[in-house]
Structures are given as structure tokens and as C-alpha cells.
Amino acid sequence: SAVISQKPxxxxxxxxxxxxxxxxxxxxxTMMFWYRQQPGQSLTLIATANQGSEATYESGFVIDKxxxxxxxxxxxxxxxxxxxxxxxxxxxxxxxERGSDxxxxxxxxRLTVL
Amino acid sequence: GENVEQHPSxxxxxxxxxxxxxxxxxxxxxxxxxxxxQELGKRPQLIIDIRSNVGEKKDQRxxxxxxxxxxxxSLHITETQPEDSAVYFCAAITTDSWGKLQFGAGTQVVxxx
Numbered sequence: 001s002a003v004i005s006q007k008p009x010x011x012x013x014x015x016x017x018x019x020x021x022x023x024x025x026x027x028x029x030t031m032m033f034w035y036r037q038q039p040g041q042s043l044t045l046i047a048t049a050n051q052g053s054e055a056t057y058e059s060g061f062v063i064d065k066x067x068x069x070x071x072x073x074x075x076x077x078x079x080x081x082x083x084x085x086x087x088x089x090x091x092x093x094x095x096x097e098r099g100s101d102x103x104x105x106x107x108x109x110r111l112t113v114l
Numbered sequence: 115g116e117n118v119e120q121h122p123s124x125x126x127x128x129x130x131x132x133x134x135x136x137x138x139x140x141x142x143x144x145x146x147x148x149x150x151x152q153e154l155g156k157r158p159q160l161i162i163d164i165r166s167n168v169g170e171k172k173d174q175r176x177x178x179x180x181x182x183x184x185x186x187x188s189l190h191i192t193e194t195q196p197e198d199s200a201v202y203f204c205a206a207i208t209t210d211s212w213g214k215l216q217f218g219a220g221t222q223v224v225x226x227x
Contacts, residue, residue, distance in 0.1 A: 031213040042203060042217045043158065056212075092157065096213045101146040101165075103215060105157040 002027050002095055004106040012112045013083055020079045021109045023093030028073035031096035033103070034066070038089045046091075049076040083113045116141040118206050120218025127194050127225055135221045137204035138186040144206040147187050148215070149178060153200045161202075162189070194225045 003026040013019050023032065032049040047068055048056040055068035070076040080087050093106040117140040127133045139147075145166040150158035164171045164178045164187065171178050175194075180187040191198055204218040 033213065033215075042220050043215075044217075045214055048212065048214065058214075094215075101207060101213070102148070102160060102163065103213070104160065105150075107157050 001102075001104050002029060002097055004093065004095060004104060006093060006106040006109050008109060009107065010110040010112075012114060014114055015084055017083055018079055018081045019083065019111060020077050021091055021093075021111075023076045023078070023106050025074045025095050028098070029095040030073075030098050031103075032070060032076045033094045033096075034068060034076070034078045035092045035094060035105075036089045037092060037108070043092065046078070049078075049093075080111065083111075085113045087111065088113045116144060116206055116208060116211070116216040118204060118216050118218045120204050120221060122221060123219065124222045125224070127223070129194060129196060129225055129227050131194055133189075133191040133194055133198070133223055133225075135189045135202055135204065135223075136186060137188070137206075137218050138184075139206045139216075140185070141206070141208055142182075142185065143208045144185075146207045147178070147180060148205050148207075149189050150203045150205065151200045152203065152220075158203060191223075194223075196225050196227055199223055199225045 005024045007022045034046040035043045045058050046061045049070040051070045067079045090108045092108045094103045096103050120137045148163035151161045152158045175192045177190045201220045203220045205215040
């Protein structure tokens with residue numbers, strides 16, 4: 001399976017600031033996704049990162065709050081903008097390899113907003 | 115859209131016993147059902163999956179069954195070991211959902227020695 005890395009692994013941020021999370025895959029993948037996992041909860045899809053075009057956001061998530069880039073088939077970023085304590089969560093990227101429904105997750109970024 | 119319900123939310127078993135987690139889904143077009151295991155502080159790891167053209171799949175101590183008519187699928191862990199302790203998530207996906215996984219709420223499994 002693809003090897004996925006995320007940076008940073010964790011961060012503590014002040015209210016009102018922004019944080020950009022990077023997701024890097026060691027092979028070209030068709031689909032990349034961003035999820036949020038709030039403490040003790042399940043995974044919620046934020047958006048699908050589309051290569052070369054705007055991301056597709058799920059209900060409840062907007063581009064102004066969570067801008068996403070995907071400049072190529074192996075890299076994507078998620079920015080959490082104008083953060084509040086409610087944004088404290090684990091943010092995970094996942095990838096779906098070519099010709100497969102199987103998704104693999106990155107190690108996650110643990111974000112704490114004070 | 116797809117809705118996945120998962121039960122129970124917590125499950126305590128004695129080492130060596132079996133554990134069963136059940137999920138139901140709402141969209142009859144769902145055709146792929148993965149199970150993920152998430153240990154504390156770690157990423158979700160795919161442990162087994164099943165497609166809609168198969169009724170059962172087994173991998174060592176883990177098995178998954180699918181009942182398309184009833185729209186439910188289950189994870190079975192036999193001969194449980196302490197390292198099986200984790201949160202388990204079921205998920206479902208449809209062919210026209212462009213890879214979007216809909217997750218269940220998760221089951222905290224605790225295996226006591």
C-alpha cells in the first residue's frame with residue numbers, strides 16, 4: 001500500500017490564526033481526501049482534494065474555512081483558517097490507489113486551538 | 115446519502131472469546147464495505163473489506179459477513195487477544211459516491227486477560 005506522511009504531526013495554535021497541514025504520498029494516487037476526527041468520535045469527510053481543480057466539500061464544510069490544494073497526484077494541503085477551540089481535532093488525509101476502492105490513512109495531525 | 119449505524123458502541127470480552135460488531139447501511143447501491151481498526155493515538159488501519167458480490171470473507175481470526183437483503187454487515191473476531199483492544203469502524207461506499215466513505219460511529223473493544 002501507499003506510504004503516506006503528514007506534517008505537522010501535532011500543533012498547538014492560538015485562536016484566530018491559520019494552520020496548513022501537508023499530506024505526501026509516495027506514489028501517484030487517483031483520489032485524496034481530508035477527514036476530521038473530533039475527540040472520541042468517528043471520522044467525518046471534509047472534502048475530496050481534486051488534482052488541478054477546486055476541492056469538493058461536504059455539507060457543513062466551506063472553502064473559506066478549509067481551503068485545500070492539490071497541485072499534483074502525490075501532494076495535498078489542508079488549511080484550517082481563523083481557528084477557534086472548536087477546531088481542535090485530528091485531521092487525517094486518506095488516499096485511494098488507482099483501480100481500487102481501498103483507502104489508506106495518513107498518520108494524522110493533532111490540532112489543539114487555545 | 116448513505117447512513118451507517120454501528121453497534122455496540124462498547125464491547126468487553128474475555129481473552130479467547132469471540133467479538134461481533136454489527137453495522138447497517140441505508141443505501142442499497144452501496145457495494146464496498148471496509149473495516150478499520152484504530153489503536154489509541156494511531157491512524158485507522160484497514161483490517162478487512164468485503165464487496166457486494168461476496169457474502170463472507172475471512173482472514174485468519176477475522177471474518178466479515180454481508181447480508182445485502184437486510185443491508186447489514188458484521189465483523190467477527192475469534193480467539194480475541196489483548197492486542198485486539200482498539201476502536202473498530204465500519205464504513206460503506208457506493209459506486210457513484212466518488213470514493214466517499216461513510217463511517218459508522220465506532221465500537222470500543224476491550225479484551226481483558
